[in-house]
Amino acid sequence: MSFTTLGLSDALLKAISEKGYTTPSPIQQKAIPPILEGHDVLASAQTGTGKTAGFTLPLLHTLSENPKEKYRPIRALILTPTRELAAQVYDNVRAYSAHLNIRSAVIFGGVNQKPQATTIRRGVDVLVATPGRLLDLQRQGLVSLKRVEIFVLDEADRMLDMGFLRDIERVISIMPEKRQNLMFSATFSPEIKKLAHGILRHPVQVEATPENTTVDAISQKVYRVAKGLKAGLLTKLISDGKWKQVLVFTRTKHGANKLSEKLKKAGITSAAIHGNKSQGARTKALAGFKSGSVRVLVATDIAARGLDIPLLPHVINYELPNVSEDYVHRIGRTGRAGAQGEALSLVSADETTYLRDIEKLIGLKIPVSIEAGFEPDPNASTKPEKRQQGRRNPGKAKSENSAQKGNTDKSQARGRRTRNRRSNS
Template sequence: MNFKDLNIIPPIMKAVEQAGYTKATDIQYQTIPHILNGNDVIGCAQTGTGKTASFAIPVLQLLNQNQAEKKGIRTLILTPTRELAIQISENFETYGTFLQLKHLAIFGGVPQGKQVAALNKGADILIATPGRLLDLIAQGCIKLSQIEILVLDEADRMLDMGFVNDVKKILTKVPAKRQTLFFSATMPQEIRKFAQSILNKPKEINVTPVSSTAQTVKQSVYFVEKAEKLNLLINILDDQTINRSLIFARTKHGADKLAKKLIKSGIHAAAIHGNKSQNARQKALEDFKSSKIRVLIATDIAARGIDIDELPHVINYELPNVPETYVHRIGRTGRAGYEGVAISFCDTDEKKDLKNIQKLIGFTMPVASQNI
């Protein structure tokens, strides 16, 4: 379906077209009409399917309808990581470019001064990580009494990261009468139960089977022992036609160690994880997006905010021990209609993890040969 068929107002439609989009994804064309009708929504779609635009576009339109009458923060978007908050803010910048609505992202890991100064200038839409939001509420810098729309984005990751109590505290600060939108890439039973407890007669949108992987991603696995992984990785990265590769490590220490080894072997690489400063993380991400570095090594939490349409290559240097995490990882490639490649390394100790992943996704990965 085309965006033109979704009753989107001209200024947003102009911004959508300027961004180069004409066709809505499944989650977008199924979700946008329900949100515009004022319904609560549970949206479940694999990562990389355009979930952010599916709430950003209708939120902008709803707020624009009675903009002159309302003051203060009218929409709150909760998200688990700094990177994701920045990505969502960029989406609102893109789609709201011809509107007078103001948006602001706040998150921890940086001094709060600039964020407080921006809050004092006013914002219609606040994008926030739970910890920093609660800090600023406690300091009297933020009031949520005018909230009309509450969005929980990447809800599964937010609750996985232990934010459930913070989210419950925030729910007590927003009006009971509101529109609530709940988006998640996976929908385990405990997440669904939580969603049902905070939504009012929600419309549920499932555009793909829970925890399925995109058809645009070509998946394969190498059986390789731990000591041989580095050599195999360097061998793969020697292919200069691969302009960007996102590599997943399980730990922050492991990500740093691997980055140093790749740099030593002559491959431009950087690591991104929670112990890095916000500036260092943003610089690594920008260098990766602009192809100044070919390889970005990430931990799972840091990678949730990486949104690059043309990312051809994801490598699981170490398999995750939570099967759903695999879906999130490889969802970084094969986005926006582009094709992608996802390669996994599996050593003897990881064979159980591989079995669990393949059971979850309902797909047995082809085994790749090391003779490359």
């Protein structure tokens, strides 16, 4: 099958060709036709399989086929959980609409709101947003969702993990009841299916691959190692392998900073990316990693969904996630678009339970190795450490640090400070 058989406009086909794509991925083949027909869609696919184009292309086709008045109200809203993912989706929207009379914008916290508000005021057809900044601007009267025709909830499971349920409900309450709804995610838990039942109307359900499976192109391996020897082993693997681009995951922000400094002292260029970093610092770190000036990017799970790095060869779990599904999303940063990738996990005794849960989730026994000089401690306890970053209460919405300026009443300011303290990791 080629993109020409899906019913997309010539302008979109031209943009697709310019990006070098010729054949739609399985999720695109299954999702695009029912979206073009106007159905609500519930879609599940592995990360890195083209979900973004799966909803972006038919969304742009529908809007361009039904142009509106010169004043441009927001006609499509794409809601994402993180700033990085919002920026990535926006880049896709902008690229695919290159030959269409479609305006788009992205808004998220951590940066000055004024340029975002100015762009929206000029008229925007497609808005990509994170929940916190969207609701902040809406409360100030700077964003109206009264004319939304298509609503996309991207990475819905991550939304709930991060505590955005109430924000999602608030966003839905200020949109028209009559609209097309699309829900895309890598995995679907019972909670997600319950949420979908409340949003989608007679949805077409599509699934490109079984839930919680990992891409075949990713080679997975576990290194059993003593907890205190992990940094040394990581340095050896990177140096001996002469790896030039490595994404490393830790469980905590402090751990990411600490590991990044250790790598720098070992002569390996590194940067950390997490929720306590300013948006400017996060953008700079990611740009350096993509350009090659930064060899290792150390990240918390905020990066597991929003990073799109072409041909990323190596992902390393310096610490296993205590939420098993996050393992799927972490390693899904490599092996994208059919490319080969390698995912290694450095597992100490106290992570044994996490490893067992992950293998149960993905239905795969991951091969184990032990590196000489970095052997595991036979006397170490296999009891997990106290969890520091597990699933959050989905009933407590958590917004990004919006870093706004301007006059607000005291209650709005207090609410914003509370949300900022709970900024994502």
